[in-house]
Amino acid sequence: MSVRLSKLSNGMRVITDTVTSVETVSIGVYVAIGTRHEPKAINGVSHMLEHMAFKGTERRSALAIASEIEDVGGHLNAYTSREHTAYHAKVLKEDVPLALDLLADILQRSIFDPAELERERGVILQEIGQANDTPDDIVFDHFQETAFPGQMVGQPVLGRADIIRRMNRDTVANYMHDHYATSRMLLIAVGKIGHDELVTMAERLFTDMPMRNGALSDPARYVGGDFREERDLEQAHLLIGFPGFSYGDPDYYAASLVSTALGGGMSSRLFQEVREKRGLVYSVYSFASPFSDGGVFGVYAGTGADALPELIPVLANEIRRLGDGFGTDELERARAQLKAGLLMSLESTMTRVEQQAGYMLVHGTPFDMAELVRKIDAVDQDGVKRVARRIRSGKPTIAALGPVGRLEPYARVAERLEA
Numbered sequence: 242m243s244v245r246l247s248k249l250s251n252g253m254r255v256i257t258d259t260v261t262s263v264e265t266v267s268i269g270v271y272v273a274i275g276t277r278h279e280p281k282a283i284n285g286v287s288h289m290l291e292h293m294a295f296k297g298t299e300r301r302s303a304l305a306i307a308s309e310i311e312d313v314g315g316h317l318n319a320y321t322s323r324e325h326t327a328y329h330a331k332v333l334k335e336d337v338p339l340a341l342d343l344l345a346d347i348l349q350r351s352i353f354d355p356a357e358l359e360r361e362r363g364v365i366l367q368e369i370g371q372a373n374d375t376p377d378d379i380v381f382d383h384f385q386e387t388a389f390p391g392q393m394v395g396q397p398v399l400g401r402a403d404i405i406r407r408m409n410r411d412t413v414a415n416y417m418h419d420h421y422a423t424s425r426m427l428l429i430a431v432g433k434i435g436h437d438e439l440v441t442m443a444e445r446l447f448t449d450m451p452m453r454n455g456a457l458s459d460p461a462r463y464v465g466g467d468f469r470e471e472r473d474l475e476q477a478h479l480l481i482g483f484p485g486f487s488y489g490d491p492d493y494y495a496a497s498l499v500s501t502a503l504g505g506g507m508s509s510r511l512f513q514e515v516r517e518k519r520g521l522v523y524s525v526y527s528f529a530s531p532f533s534d535g536g537v538f539g540v541y542a543g544t545g546a547d548a549l550p551e552l553i554p555v556l557a558n559e560i561r562r563l564g565d566g567f568g569t570d571e572l573e574r575a576r577a578q579l580k581a582g583l584l585m586s587l588e589s590t591m592t593r594v595e596q597q598a599g600y601m602l603v604h605g606t607p608f609d610m611a612e613l614v615r616k617i618d619a620v621d622q623d624g625v626k627r628v629a630r631r632i633r634s635g636k637p638t639i640a641a642l643g644p645v646g647r648l649e650p651y652a653r654v655a656e657r658l659e660a
Contacts, residue, residue: 244597244607245436249444252452253423256597256607257436260590266337266432267590269329270344271598273425276323277394277458277532285400286408286416288321289358289365293413294328295319296357298350303357306343315340321398324532325602331591334433338442345446348421353414362405369399376478376642377524377543384480384640387468388537394461423450429597431590461535465636467651474643476523477546481556481654482539484635488531488603492631494616495624496538500529502567502575503559504540510559510571511540519555521548533603538632546644553649557657563629566622579617583610633658 243259279286295317296303310317315332317340328348330340372379382397389395428447430439463484486496504511504527515525525542540560544552567575586592587610600608637655641648649657 246607247436247440249423249440249447251423251447251450253426253428253443253447253450254601255436255440255443256427256429256601257434257439258429258431258593258597259434259436260432260593263432263590264334265331265590266334266340266430266434267329267331267594268337268340268344268428268430269327269591269594269598270348271427271429271602272326272328272421273324273602274420275321275325276396276398277392277461278420279393279396281393281396283404283408283412283416284396285365285405286413287326288399289361289405289408290413290417291319291321291326291328292361292365293353293358294347294351296361297352297354298346299352300346300350301343306347309339310343313339317343323394323396323398325598327595327598329591329594337430337434337439341439341442341446345443349447349449351414351417353410355410358410358413362408365399365405366402369402369405372399376472376474376476377541380478380480380541380640380642383468383470383642384482384539384638385537387466387640388463388482388484388638389461390464390466392462393458394532394535418451421450422453423447424452426450427598427601429594429601431593431597461532463535463537463635465638467638468640469645469648470642471645472643475545476543477549477641477643477645477648479542479544479549479552479645479648480539480638480640481560481658482537482638482640483632485529485536485538485632486531486628487533487535488599489533490531490536492624492628493531494613495620495628496529496536496632497579498572498575498617498620499563499567499625499628500527500538501578502571503527503563505575506578508574510562511556514559515542515552515555519551521552521555537638539638546647549645549647550649553654554657557654557660560633560658561660563632564626566625566629572620572622572625576617576620580614583613583617 313336317330319328332340386395522544597608
């Protein structure tokens with residue numbers, strides 16, 4: 242990969258990954274401010290700000306923003322996560338100046354028109370309602386909040402409906418003014434783009450962003466616990482989780498390998514034992530979700546109410562068996578899956594943007610595929626067993642939604658996991 246890094250005079254870092262075999266460029270501006278930086282009273286402000294950035298600037302109306310990018314066949318979008326907010330575009334190589342101008346405009350000159358905010362408030366409330374109506378989605382919010390109760394990192398990304406209803410224009414505008422700063426921003430472009438060309442454009446366009454540091458979040462403190470909500474659904478949606486691993490944890494790659502072998506594909510232990518052998522679920526998988534100073538490791542299963550009594554002992558047994566390590570074939574298969582997934586992702590310029598952003602925001606250096614492959618190759622049985630011990634050293638987190646009346650009490654599930 243041809244990756245270069247520079248810092249603008251305003252402190253913003255710029256990364257390019259030049260790919261000459263394509264005719265497009267994917268561009269992203271990443272701000273290291275997300276849901277976990279929000280005071281509880283304004284939970285959801287980062288997500289609302291992301292929406293409002295597209296609703297008009299001093300130079301462009303909301304329609305003009307949408308029309309200009311689509312007039313050239315490009316795409317412009319954004320998303321909010323717990324630790325950052327991203328604004329990104331994909332265009333043909335000759336339209337990079339337009340895409341960069343649009344991104345700079347919405348990040349520096351958004352006007353947050355009150356009438357637009359009222360309309361977008363309704364859209365966000367519908368988005369929250371849709372999430373609440375999607376049980377295999379919203380159960381993860383309940384899981385996060387139960388694992389990190391009363392903490393910013395446990396807050397829902399979309400915010401809470403009652404807070405969104407009260408949020409006004411000044412709250413959103415002031416949050417952007419106080420927290421968006423070049424010291425916490427990355428500009429990344431992947432595709433048919435020259436590094437010096439992008440740096441020159443960015444120096445000219447990003448002139449009105451403050452350089453000060455943004456707010457810091459409280460450290461994540463995993464607690465664990467139990468959440469259950471009875472709903473009239475066809476399936477029970479169940480999460481069982483434990484303290485996980487941060488991006489910078491020495492065992493991060495071992496945890497990723499363990500998650501892949503446990504429940505990362507059709508050959509994984511969970512899929513074979515729970516679905517193929519016993520037919521207890523349609524969907525079952527494991528996950529290792531990191532953030533900058535912690536993480537969660539867990540298992541999701543969607544099952545019928547009548548299958549819950551049989552499912553829990555099976556899941557608990559598979560989680561306990563992690564301490565025995567994996568067979569050589571299992572470990573090598575998981576290693577191959579991880580490496581192949583990383584290398585295949587190089588075929589997408591937008592995925593490469595995301596990879597660079599995630600790595601830079603945590604480590605402060607560009608993403609190095611060769612180094613990641615070396616770290617995956619270095620994981621051995623000792624690392625796997627160490628991960629298993631660390632996972633089970635914490636109090637479990639259980640989140641369940643749907644017909645969960647036959648789910649065993651929390652203490653009984655915890656006993657099974659320890660047995």
